[in-house]
Amino acid sequence: xxxxxxxxxxxxxxxxxxxxxxxxxxxxxxxxxxxxxxxxxxxxxxxxxxxxxxxxxxxxxxxxxxxxxxxxxxxxxxxxxxxxxxxxxxxxxxxxxxxxxxxxxxxxxxxxxxxxxxxxxxxxxxxxxxxxxxxxxxxxxxxxxxxxxxxxxxxxxxxxxxxxxxxxxxxxxxxxxxxxxxxxxxxxxxxxxxxxxxxxxxxxxxxxxxxxxxxxxxxxxxxxxxxxxxxxxxxxxxxxxxxxxxxxxxxxxxxxxxxxxxxxxxxxxxxxxxxxxxxxxxxxxxxxxxxxxxxxxxxxxxxxxxxxxxxxxxxxxxxxxxxxxxxxxxxxxxxxxxxxxxxxxxxxxxxxxxxxxxxxxxxxxxxxxxxxxxxxxxxxxxxxxxxxxxxxxxxxxxxxxxxxxxxxxxxxxxxx
Amino acid sequence: xxxxxxxxxxxxxxxxxxxxxxxxxxxxxxxxxxxxxxxxxxxxxxxxxxxxxxxxxxxxxxxxxxxxxxxxxxxxxxxxxxxxxxxxxxxxxxxxxxxxxxxxxxxxxxxxxxxxxxxxxxxxxxxxxxxxxxxxxxxxxxxxxxxxxxxxxxxxxxxxxxxxxxxxxxxxxxxxxxxxxxxxxxxxxxxxxxxxxxxxxxxxxxxxxxxxxxxxxxxxxxxxxxxxxxxxxxxxxxxxxxxxxxxxxxxxxxxxxxxxxxxxxxxxxxxxxxxxxxxxxxxxxxxxxxxxxxxxxxxxxxxxxxxxxxxxxxxxxxxxxxxxxxxxxxxxxxxxxxxx
Numbered sequence: 001x002x003x004x005x006x007x008x009x010x011x012x013x014x015x016x017x018x019x020x021x022x023x024x025x026x027x028x029x030x031x032x033x034x035x036x037x038x039x040x041x042x043x044x045x046x047x048x049x050x051x052x053x054x055x056x057x058x059x060x061x062x063x064x065x066x067x068x069x070x071x072x073x074x075x076x077x078x079x080x081x082x083x084x085x086x087x088x089x090x091x092x093x094x095x096x097x098x099x100x101x102x103x104x105x106x107x108x109x110x111x112x113x114x115x116x117x118x119x120x121x122x123x124x125x126x127x128x129x130x131x132x133x134x135x136x137x138x139x140x141x142x143x144x145x146x147x148x149x150x151x152x153x154x155x156x157x158x159x160x161x162x163x164x165x166x167x168x169x170x171x172x173x174x175x176x177x178x179x180x181x182x183x184x185x186x187x188x189x190x191x192x193x194x195x196x197x198x199x200x201x202x203x204x205x206x207x208x209x210x211x212x213x214x215x216x217x218x219x220x221x222x223x224x225x226x227x228x229x230x231x232x233x234x235x236x237x238x239x240x241x242x243x244x245x246x247x248x249x250x251x252x253x254x255x256x257x258x259x260x261x262x263x264x265x266x267x268x269x270x271x272x273x274x275x276x277x278x279x280x281x282x283x284x285x286x287x288x289x290x291x292x293x294x295x296x297x298x299x300x301x302x303x304x305x306x307x308x309x310x311x312x313x314x315x316x317x318x319x320x321x322x323x324x325x326x327x328x329x330x331x332x333x334x335x336x337x338x339x340x341x342x343x344x345x346x347x348x349x350x351x352x353x354x355x356x357x358x359x360x361x362x363x364x365x366x367x368x369x370x371x372x373x374x375x376x377x378x379x380x381x382x383x384x385x386x387x388x389x390x391x392x393x394x395x396x397x398x399x400x401x402x403x404x405x406x407x408x409x410x411x412x413x414x415x416x
Numbered sequence: 417x418x419x420x421x422x423x424x425x426x427x428x429x430x431x432x433x434x435x436x437x438x439x440x441x442x443x444x445x446x447x448x449x450x451x452x453x454x455x456x457x458x459x460x461x462x463x464x465x466x467x468x469x470x471x472x473x474x475x476x477x478x479x480x481x482x483x484x485x486x487x488x489x490x491x492x493x494x495x496x497x498x499x500x501x502x503x504x505x506x507x508x509x510x511x512x513x514x515x516x517x518x519x520x521x522x523x524x525x526x527x528x529x530x531x532x533x534x535x536x537x538x539x540x541x542x543x544x545x546x547x548x549x550x551x552x553x554x555x556x557x558x559x560x561x562x563x564x565x566x567x568x569x570x571x572x573x574x575x576x577x578x579x580x581x582x583x584x585x586x587x588x589x590x591x592x593x594x595x596x597x598x599x600x601x602x603x604x605x606x607x608x609x610x611x612x613x614x615x616x617x618x619x620x621x622x623x624x625x626x627x628x629x630x631x632x633x634x635x636x637x638x639x640x641x642x643x644x645x646x647x648x649x650x651x652x653x654x655x656x657x658x659x660x661x662x663x664x665x666x667x668x669x670x671x672x673x674x675x676x677x678x679x680x681x682x683x684x685x686x687x688x689x690x691x692x693x694x695x696x697x698x699x700x701x702x703x704x705x706x707x708x709x710x711x712x713x714x715x716x717x718x719x720x721x722x723x724x725x726x727x728x729x730x731x732x733x734x735x736x737x738x739x740x741x742x743x744x745x746x747x748x749x750x751x752x753x754x755x756x
Contacts, residue, residue: 114525212677304553
């Protein structure tokens, strides 16, 4: 039975006037007011079925685990409980629904469950690291000291991760100094000069976005360190991170540049601007926020990579400010090294460094999102205001210029 | 000005009108701009192809020595002349398969939830959360795997091997599951655990590709399905999933590419062995990238060349997977014009 069958037949006139509007018949005065109907799709019965099957599944799993079967382990409990929940829920729903509705409800619950599982898993991974790291984070020397004078047996009030932090910042600066110009130029090439070459470059870049990071490290090791004979250093690690980041940044920037409206570029060409002027004054400023986002997201990936640094930077326990000589260490590599010690304090330092690294990535990500939340050409309120002011200023300038122009010059201009 | 039109009469003496070359006058700045940007493109192309060339060049020494036995030998003793990637390659593929078979249902479920079920208010938050998860450093996932998962998944491992041990790859040797005092260490550092860690890493990547494609399913077709009386799940099965098939396969392949190349997360969890070990729940696993990270420090010249050869094999494998992924994504209907 559907809503259509229950509708009182008097509400709609059966034969509408040709071309006219069908109106509901006037409500006779004194008749009771029609109650407002709820539009929500959630019924109380659905909720009861959900809660009931959850309770039944928990109880059943408890009985199975404690009384009947030789099972244990938290994960196993969750898995079994979830499967039982799906089964019981399907059974409950089947009591008063037919085939398609049962499948719909069970699928909805299964999808919600999978999403919840993934959400819990990921939040758990992050909070596990931060919680274990909390032990080391409150010590001020953790941010201001390196591990030069701190042995593995010393407490957390000695030593810190300063050398990793500085190393990471130096390496990522080197990588960015190469990636930003080269990546943006290459992305401009892909979008402005279409042809066989740019198609080839785009294909290669797309395939390289998932280049195993250890292969990027091996490549720099084979070229920079073996073939050219340089030492392991921060600069080599920066190069390895560059090789890894470059395709990621190019691909994201290419997508952003292709989103710039063609009408803007055509307007620029129509007033006689050259291609170079159009790119510099129209395309790049329009895509600026998107380009910033793509670079920042690439940075977030590059900052957390361990294996290219492992092969190319060596390892040191002291702060090293010179990227060209002597080994340097980065935060992920420091984490990797610290947690392999058997001493709990060293492991705590490792977790603290990992938490700090993750906060750094989180910060970068937040900045990237805040800058790049809008599409090309969309302005924030303040940008819009500035644009209006600039335009007003220009109009004023034109007016003054026009007024100050000697009559003769303007006359001459008209004659020509 | 006269308004008469003069018509040019075709004469037989005039040669046939040939297409003229179109020449646009480009200024100096434009020529420089084109030169610079083409140079940038070629530089990137050169760097990317140099990776393959240099790895091959460095690997030749070892490859010439080993010949075809490089693909069939299991042990890794380059200085004794006995080395090959059979074991590590199988290990890598096993870890990637475990990761993918866990990650794909999770990724599809999450992508469907975000694009179809989630309230519109929290959708942008969920999307940036998934993207953020893709940017979490792999060493963090490795920490979680080594310090938490390793010790909490043992019960599940033992349960699976007890009840499904008759399936060959789920059996475990060296312990009796029915003995309550049996040691649990045979279940640690296994392919299964490494696979779970890698699955956590690749799920966000696969999920964001799939969500993108699902949300592009044409609104006209969705409404058509509803108009024919489909339930939400009916609509998803008949419109969203067929439309997103290319994206689902492509996202899976991208995740597979990442899973094959993952280094640190795997290295922190497994205890490397150099025999083909198909029992995924049992301790001992291996992967090409963790082999490189492990042996790289103490390597001699020849050993290094062998490691380069292993890296080359990994590189070629991920390249093939990635090319397949991007061509499948490009060829799917996603992005095609629809009259929604």
